[in-house]
Amino acid sequence: MVDGPAIVLYMSHLGLGLVRALGREGVRVFALDPHRDALGMNSRYCTPVVTPDIKADEARYLDFLLEFGCARPSKPVLYPTGDPTVVLLSREREALSRYYHFVMPDHETVLKLLTKDGLDAVAREHGIPAPRTAVPADRSAVEAAAREFQFPVILKPAESHAWKARAIVDLIGVGTKVVPCATPEDLLAQYDRIAAHDPAVIVQEVIPGEDERLVYCCFYVGRSGEPLGLFAGRKRRVLPPGFGSASFAESMNDPALTQATLRLLRAVNYRGLGGVEFKLDPRDNTYKLIEFNVRFGLWDALGARCGVNLAHMAWRDAQGLPVEPRLEGRPGVKWVSMQRDLSAFRLYRRQGKLTTWRWIRSLAGERMWAVFAWDDLRPFLSTAPGYLWRLAAPRLGMAGKQAQR
Known part of the structure; x- marks a missing residue:
């Protein structure tokens, strides 16, 4: 009998979504993270395991994975959740595949799709x-x-994780994925600042139109090359507005988006879990390729709520079990990261793009919260007090100062 556990590498909103999508199907899940208090490590659907940190010592992290896999009585299915773990699994696939199941494209394709210049x-x-x-x-x-492009444009890192380095974060802020440049002079000035620490950047035109033109199609392509699962959603709000990750998304179906995604997957001979972001260009009504994730994404777990459980499909296929293809999910279901969406709401309101009443109304209907779940309350209960304190602290500080006057 095939009953290998699942191993989720690093916990976050993404990791928690994976754990729940697998655990609700009865799969035993181990959550591996260097921080015992990471989001989701206390989920009822996983067994937490504290590991070395890949960023601090990649060799030690790899040794841990090999030893952990060797100690399992049945071969687990491995799920990376970030680019560093994707690259490690791909590069060391020969050694890791002795103890783990995982499906991914060849190493050259992985590196092309992970980098912005490679994707271009x-x-x-x-x-x-x-x-x-x-x-x-x-x-x-x-x-x-600067002479040839129409403005505005954006600067992006050739490798996304490069802008998580401390020197870059100090320049542009935590979580910044792109730097908008309104004029040629602005582009050169921003390049000079960033290139002193990371010269590997790309310059890209800005596709016009509101953020709701951003769409994301996630998928699982089986070992044989057949697309087994596909699910799409629209980014209703992103943080920061314009160029950020989704804080509020809604499931959708669009045959044109499906065809654009499948065309790309066939072109690169893709295998495994992944997701691709497009933006619908109002100038020609064509989906334009923005980004490719060679892994499960931030809100891909919404697919399970809509009838396309990509994580479970991957678990079954990796072990040679049959999978019933599902290339369309139930539309109109919302995914909300409330903590992030509150921040996004404030920014959209400041820009005059969203009122309080419209924001409240947008949350109506069937929805899936990123953290809160009635059947798995501990991740929410462990994070809510800290978030409420961060909301209240500035007001309490202000009140304290006023009381001293």
């Missing part, structure tokens, strides 16, 4: 519609882009 090369090679992009080798190439 894939789009060019296969004729996939995408924003105009330049991959500058030096400042003179940025100067050329």
